[in-house]
Amino acid sequence: MADIDAVAAELYGLRPEEFTAARDAHAAAARKAGRRAEAKDIAALHKPTLAVWAANRLARADADKAGRLLELGEGLREAHRTLSGEELRKLSHQQHVVIAAMAGEARRLAGEAGLDLSAVVQREVEQILRSVLADPEAAGAWVRGVLAKAPPPAVGFADVAPEPGATPRPPMAEAEREREPGPERERESEPKREPKPKPKRERESKPKADAREAERTRRRAELAEEVLARAETERAQARTGLEALDEEIGLLEARLERAREERERLAAAAEAADRRHREAVREAKAARAAARKAGDR
Template sequence: MDVDAVIFELYGLRPADFTRARDAYVAQARREKDSAAAAAIGGLRRPTLAVWAVNLLARTRPDLAEALLRLGTELRRAHRELDGERMRALSHQQHQVIGALSAEAAQLAAGAGERLRETALREVGEIFHGLLVDDEAARRWAAGRLAKPPPVAVGFEGLEPAPGAMPPPVTRPPRPAPVSAPAPAPAPAAPARTAVGRETRGVRRAAAEKRRSRTVAAREDAAEASAALRRTEQRLAEAAAARDRAEGEAADLLEELSAVRQRVEAARRAVRETKQAYRRAEQAHSEARWTAEKAARRFEEPTRSED
């Protein structure tokens, strides 16, 4: 059995049809004594609706899949090279591309009979963002064989800059040449340092230090809030993914329950039919016995009359 072809076929099916088709292939592999194929196919998990939708996009629009792969390559290169200007431009492009791909995936899914609700749409966007960071998962997706969402990506964490990479130098506009001014009129001599001057400079230094402290504290608070927001978003994404997995497992269990109920109902019908056949057989037996006894009596009556 060609396991790769089977996997490609299974991840092109709607999630509702996945489990039944997978189990059928496992049964076929066991009949063919192909234990390796049975184990490989049996270990496949039912994809979430969002994973199926992004696979459908990659299969239907390979041009869009290739565009996302190129964008991911450029983003990772800009991050490694610490090219801030390039990263800002690509980040803007990233939001546009992910929005367009998400809308296209939702439209393709609706055309295939599946409507993506808000949770699934949010997961679709998270998957595309994760694919920009995870090149290996992006390649599986471009082949239409993504089995599960990539890890939730927060920026490009874990992607270290290239050795020796330095951010580009900040260019500043040249300062204008000083304009010559007439020499000031001589002023009356004043003491070089006075008590008032020293006090003024001390107040200014204290105010500047206070402003720096406030700026540092504000930056630390902003960084902490940003990190907390990322952690919250990650927990929400993980919770949404866990809920979708639970929904998928519940759908699998419901399918199995429906199959068991069908088998039970078939067994009950067989029992009823067996009982009906038994009653008919008993009735036929009784009728045959009565007919035999009647025939016997008719045969005995002429014999007694002759005696």
């Protein structure tokens, strides 16, 4: 397995167009050495798409940054477990900002390797990074730079169940207000009369009602976070697409300017050629006329 890991680490560090030939060469070498099982495993390695390759290159270029992204994912999972709405909002916003920045860095790194990432591919990289946060197995492969294919798209952390008894945490401002003294708090501090015992059916139904309300609140919070996440993703994608189009427009304008300069050069050359042609025609006519005159003599 160590040999397979080493081969995978080498192959997924190559440019996509170099992958297949190198993989087949490694598989052939393993077969020739009699390591048939290893050869089969190597031959089964998937050629990465351009987006997957760019995501792997990103993890390989900065292992610390890749690790911090996964730590951010762990924070999001914990916030889902504890139903901390405020923490979810903060970390979700941070997630989108970080992923957008990392996708831009992936594009820059790809350019250094001689490959251009279109706006569409850059968005695919963003989706891969979001999916990695929700898929521990894919996260382990990505952080080592050996992700073979894009994980299924993921929204939120649907597989994370709240901790038993967890209830949605109130925002910090509300929690602070709850701790402040006031008329209500003062009345609460006064000795309370013992309530009359409630019927057995009512005592048993209240925990169930509380649990149902907590579940509804949790679902509303999750839905709100997913809507916010999609909105922020769409905004980031729109900005990324706009930047890519601006860059493309700049390149096209530069090409247009060069084309205009080339046209002016060719127009000047054509005009000079026209002049030489006219002069040649005049000289040819004069030469023919002189030849006829000489023949008449």
